[in-house]
Amino acid sequence: MPSTKTQYLFFTGKGGVGKTSLSCATAVKMADEGHKVLLISTDPASNLEDVLDSPVSEKIQAVKGLDNLFALNINPEIAADEYRNRVTEPLSRILSAADIKKMKEELSGACTTEIASFDEFSRFISGENEGSNFDVIVFDTAPTGHTLRLLELPAAWAAFSEENPDGASCLGPTSALKSSQERYNKVVSTLRDAEQTTFFLVARPEKSSLKEASRSSKELGELGLNNQKLHVNGVFKALDPTDDFAVKMEEMAQKQLKSIPENLKGLAMQEYPLLSYNVLGIEKLRSLLDKQLQEKIVSGKDRRILHIEGLDQLVAQLTKNKDHGLIMTMGKGGVGKTLAASALAIMIARKGFEVHLTTTDPAAHVEDFIQQLDEIPPSLTVDRIDPKLETQRYTEKILQQKGANLDDQGKMLLLEDLKSPCTEEVAVFHAFSKAIQQAKRKFVVIDTAPTGHTLLLLDTAGSYHREVMRHTGLHADKIKTPFMSLKDGDLTKVILVSLPETTPMREAAALQEDLKRAGISPYAWLVNQSLSMQDSFRDPLLSSRAAAEGKVFKIISKELADRVFGIPYLPTENLLPALLDFYKENILENNL
Incomplete structure (x- = not known):
């Protein structure tokens, strides 16, 4: 059972490993124990509504059937739209409607969506809004790469704003970014504080999944986010010891668990079983952390071989x-x-x-x-x-094309502009x-x-x-x-x-x-x-x-x-x- 010692709990890992199930199960158990809990998804492909069997939107609302549990989705598109309005509104009296429209178009890139999501997410940690009303906030985060990108963004554009005090980036006017810098610094500090924040790395007992968890652990550590625990979900235990297929599945899982990457061996590890049913609804979420309830829910079913084209x-x-x-x-x-x-x-x-x-x-x-x-x-x-390689190639190409006729100062400004976070998205494209x-x-x-x-x-x-x-x-x-x-x-x-x-x-x-x-x-x-x-x-x-x-x-x-x-x-x-x-x-x- 995850620790309740910290106020902020993050469940992260490769998609499909069970982050949502475990984060929801943890939130349900804490609510059952009397904690007032807020569950937030920052995943663009969130399925909180399915798992909780309760309406979930971009506004905080109670989860049906539980007095102390509340949930919301941070919708990246809605967050991006609100962010664009917030960035351009102070300039509406200075610039023409056509200029404002053009600026909003320039703020339609992928990295604007990223920073807008982080902007929304950060308010629940900084104490600016309803986040301070809850004992515990559980984050069902996006897949690992997306989560790390969210966490790295403040440093990326903070450096940009310091080096371009009078400029603008794909994220908006630098002055608008700097106005939120104090909040972002506080959030990053909170994420690095082991007394306040815990990161749960969720994986399956499979080589690729554990490798991904290992990479995530290392990258989180490099960001100073060191209070980590490992959860291995979907560990299969054969019920029929005479079934060779089932025994082989169990042996595979155990072999992987015995050979986990070195940097994960020092983390506290918790195993969760492979269940015979989909974890949807409050009762089944409770069962994920309750073996007796698992046995009560399981019932044998006859199966038929399906003839599906391969x-x-x-x-x-x-x-x-x-x-x-x-x-x-x-x-x-x-x-x-x-x-x-x-x-x-x-x-x-x-x-x-x-x-x-x-x-x-x-x-x-x-x-x-x-x-x-x-x-x-x-x-x-x-x-x-x-x-990273494509960004380097793209940067060199733009410097050759646009920098040929620039003086040293102009080349320096162009290079700094290419450090904008959205350059990577363009290069990959x-x-x-x-x-x-x-x-x-x-x-x-x-x-x-x-x-x-x-x-x-x-x-x-x-x-x-x-x-x-x-x-x-x-x-x-x-x-x-x-x-x-x-x-x-x-x-x-x-x-x-x-x-x-x-x-x-x-x-x-x-x-x-x-x-x-x-x-x-x-x-x-x-x-x-x-x-x-x-x-x-x-x-x-x-x-x-x-x-x-x-x-x-x-x-x-x-x-x-x-x-x-x-x-x-x-x-x-x-x-x-x-x-x-x-x-x-x-x-x-x-x-x-």
Whole structure:
């Protein structure tokens, strides 16, 4: 059970590991014990409402069924809009309406959304608003990279404001930023105070998840956030000792727990079991921290083997009468996008096509999967879009183009301007655009970042599209911007990756709606880690989880997707070679 000694509790970790479940369960238990608790999500893809089974909005409201628990979502878009108004309002009497409109357009970038979210989040720690009315504030934070970016932002733009006292950045006029600097300094100080703040690193008993937790722990430590604890969620214990499949699953989990990264071994660690049911609603949240309640809820269910088309069938459809195209795996972090992208790239390359595999995910686990193979097809190339490297390249390019005719003072000012936090977003987008161009002559498979970052990337693409259309002298029929390529269903195939569970399904459905509003229609859904596609186990806990998948697959196929494919659960550490072996015979048959 998490400590109640500090007022601020942060649950952080890779998407899909159970941050929301554990943060909500902790908040419920503390409320049951009499503490007045506020639960806040800073995740752009928040699903607090589903997990709590209670309405949650951007305003504080009571969670139904509990007297002492309150919740809210920090909606990044709403926060960004309010931030833009707050930044431009003092200038409304000085500048024209056209200038104010232009300034708001300039404040529509991705980093404005980031700083606006932090701005909102910081008020609950600084004591400026209702935060002081609660005994404990629990933060269900965004996926690790996003959280760290939020925490790093104050230092990034604080330095910018000090070096550009009379200037402006993509975040707004420097003077507006400096007016909040005292509050941000207080917040950062609170986050570093072990008497006030605790960080819970949430992971699964899996190599990639524990590696991510290790990286997060190190980066939090570098920021001076050292009061950390480790929570390992979803630890499987076989109920049937004669079931080889189940025993192998348990052995895998225990092996990973015994070989956790060195920097995590010094942290206090708590394990939480893999449950046979989805943790939705107050009673099931209570059960996560109550073994007796778990046993009361569990009931055995009969299961049926589901006949879902696999990756081999998806590859056959993607390559039918095609020798090029852009394939993007999208979804919330932790659902298996990287495995899916890697497997698709290998399987397409094995059919003789030229393929390029890349990733826009800062965590970049593509290399981990590829290294599991003894060899890769000669027609496959692999790289990653490294944000730091792309920023360096972009900065050098702009300095060469715009700095050639500037004096030393002008070059210095240009370099300082390029230190603005949004430069990285622009640089990554330029690299992303190059990948789209390659897809016109070969297959390009992109393993995208977690949902929030992906949407920011697509928003950048949309902004670029609008800018090109506004300023170019060419006719619209002669222009094909990257955003137009993403909307071209013949060129681009978006594969939504999910897990066979209710919450990941709903999150993928929400992403699908966001994509459709942008004019991008997903080609297919790919459901990873499906126990119901396996027939080699008897364990009652696994059978119960497999039975619950039927309902999820039915909703996806009936209401959400025209095409549904699956990846079976494979009890092995080397997932990519095991998955490729699973389909190898089918692929050979298809090529005959």
